[in-house]
Amino acid sequence: MDYGLLNGTFEHPLDFPQHLCKKCGKCCRAICTPYSYEELVELSKQGQEEARVFVEMFKRYNSVEEARAAVPDQVENIINSLKKNNPDLDESKLTFYYCPNLREDNFCTIYQTRPDCCRRVPHNGWSLLAPDCGFKGWQFQQREKVKASVRKLKEYLAELELLSDNDVLPDKNKTVKEMRNLIQEKIKPWEKYGAAYW
Numbered sequence: 001m002d003y004g005l006l007n008g009t010f011e012h013p014l015d016f017p018q019h020l021c022k023k024c025g026k027c028c029r030a031i032c033t034p035y036s037y038e039e040l041v042e043l044s045k046q047g048q049e050e051a052r053v054f055v056e057m058f059k060r061y062n063s064v065e066e067a068r069a070a071v072p073d074q075v076e077n078i079i080n081s082l083k084k085n086n087p088d089l090d091e092s093k094l095t096f097y098y099c100p101n102l103r104e105d106n107f108c109t110i111y112q113t114r115p116d117c118c119r120r121v122p123h124n125g126w127s128l129l130a131p132d133c134g135f136k137g138w139q140f141q142q143r144e145k146v147k148a149s150v151r152k153l154k155e156y157l158a159e160l161e162l163l164s165d166n167d168v169l170p171d172k173n174k175t176v177k178e179m180r181n182l183i184q185e186k187i188k189p190w191e192k193y194g195a196a197y198w
């Protein structure tokens with residue numbers, strides 16, 4: 001499948017359309033993670049490389065209000081998104097970060113050696129983008145590609161229903177049961193985005 005779309009992630013190919021970035025800098029100036037700062041420090045101590053890089057590189061805002069003053073729409077965007085899953089969210093408990101490697105003119109000063117967490121943005125078609133981010137149209141296309149791929153897999157699953165579990169698929173060198181499990185595993189990461197209804 002294209003670009004590993006069916007792994008639940010998106011591996012950027014060399015022709016990733018970086019030119020779509022409007023260089024507004026919002027995604028580098030307002031960052032929030034599912035982990036608290038303390039949890040990230042702990043993960044870093046345990047040897048988790050991504051946590052170490054994150055803690056070492058990004059700077060904390062002193063408060064949500066400070067972050068909001070810096071990047072109002074992106075902070076609102078993130079908080080609203082988190083509240084969809086957790087309406088009782090106490091936003092004062094959130095930690096927002098900014099990257100010190102971003103210049104005033106929104107130029108990334110370490111672009112060639114930026115960490116993986118930056119290279120993987122947008123993570124997939126459902127990643128939360130900043131308002132007016134230049135990747136919105138591209139992201140829509142990625143979503144549609146994943147949906148089309150998942151639909152194809154479901155069609156194949158339906159065809160497998162006509163066979164017995166232990167039948168061998170000669171072109172795959174797998175039994176029907178093994179193939180079915182494999183396909184279900186590929187679909188699984190997309191269930192949280194609604195794959196059951198595609």
Ligand code: SF4
Nearest residue numbers: 021022025027133134
């Ligand atoms: S928010 Fe989007 S357009 Fe703005 S800098 Fe980030 S990737 Fe580029």
Ligand code: SF4
Nearest residue numbers: 028099101102108118
């Ligand atoms: S390293 Fe570059 S791309 Fe990554 S957050 Fe900092 S300025 Fe943005």
